[in-house]
Amino acid sequence: MGFPGAVADLEAADYAVVGAPLDTSTTFQPGTRFGPERIRRFSRSYDDYDRLTDQYFSDCAVHDAGDVRAWDDAVEYLEFLGGSLADHHRDGAVPLLLGGEHTVTAAGVRATDPDVLVVLDAHLDLRDDYDGNPWSHAAVVRRALDGDPESAPLSTVSGTADHAVIIGARTGSKAEWERAERDDVTVVSPEDAADWEPDFADESVYLSVDIDGADPAFAPGTGTMEPFGLSPREMRDVVRAVAPHAVGFDTVEVNDRDDGQAAALAGKLLKEFVLSHADGYPED
Structure with a gap:
């Protein structure tokens, strides 16, 4: 089952939905492997027409484009997934992960x-x-800013962001809060x-929505x-504001431990991202 309304042929696509059911490093409640399927399923009730735009x-x-099946080696998987997303990006389709x-x-x-990574998240995700x-x-935000640690192949993440804006963060380790004080983090x-x-002026932006930001x-x-x-x-208002500047989008950390609330929001x-990116919402 594809994402509802995602009916364009790949050759004509301006946006490409890609599922990434990776679930290897979850530290409390697992189940993110079910995220892509649940997001698609709980979006089926939404009307196709949007009145505001x-x-x-x-x-x-x-x-x-379906899912990129995950496996246990996260570094190898990220390498492969990144290549798949880069293919869509080069072909002119905004990746929707x-x-x-x-x-x-x-x-x-x-x-x-991107120049800037904007993250909606409860956590700083700035651990080394x-x-x-x-x-x-x-x-993940630390990797997006600083690139590869010495223990990983340099080819794994060739693109990095120059700045991260973390919206909704309310917890982190002491070391993370100290890292967040540097000029490349807001x-x-x-x-x-x-x-x-x-x-953002002319800066390109990647927008990541961790559902635990809610x-x-x-x-x-x-x-x-x-x-x-x-x-x-x-969260909707941030997505609307950032979308016109964005070259990529994801929504992550949805699992199967509720009645669909997290998936429906994602x-x-x-x-909201696609509609705002495609046409823009009128100012209030």
């Missing part, structure tokens, strides 16, 4: 080589490693998210829940 999602030239654990964002950054694993989901707290406005009351189906988070409307935010 006067667009039909099915007219936005979205193609669902469905995770899977947050580690897959490293492949999206590698494929699109977690339990000795530099390719843990808890280290942290926007949940309390300040509603007032945040992008200022308060777990709205999206309990995720691996590491963290209270006092963002509302779905706040699918709706993907649609």
Whole structure:
């Protein structure tokens, strides 16, 4: 089952949905391997027509390329996934990645080589490693900024971001908060998210939506829940604001441990991204 409304042929696509069911480094509740399928399934009830932009999602030239089957070697998988996403990017289609654990964002950054990485997330994900694993989901923003640790092949992530904006972060280790104080990181707290406005000029942006950026009351189906988070409307507004600048998008960390709330939110935010990227929402 493809993403609803993703009916364009690959050759004519402006957007390419790719599932990445990686589930190897989850540190609390596993199940992200089911994320791509659940996001597609719980998006089936959404209307094709969008009143605010006067667009039909099915007219936005979205193609669902299916899943890139995951395996246990995360570094090797990210290399392969990044190559697949880069093919879509070179062919003029914006990659729309469905995770899977947050580690897959490293492949999206590698494929699109953005100037800025914008992340909606409860966690900083700035660890150099977690339990000795530099390719843990808890280290993905660090990898996107600093590239490969010495223990991994330099070819694995060739593209990196110059700056990361982490919106909704409310927890992290002491070392992560210290890393976040450097000039290449901006942290926007949940309390300040509603007032945040992008200022990217001509910079290219990759947008990553970790569903745990939402308060777990709205999206309990995720691996590491963290209270006092963002509302779905706040996340929607960030997605709308960033989408016109974006060269790639993902939504990650959806698992199967709720009744579909997390998957429904992830699918709706993907649609908001495409509609805003394709035409733009009117200013309030």
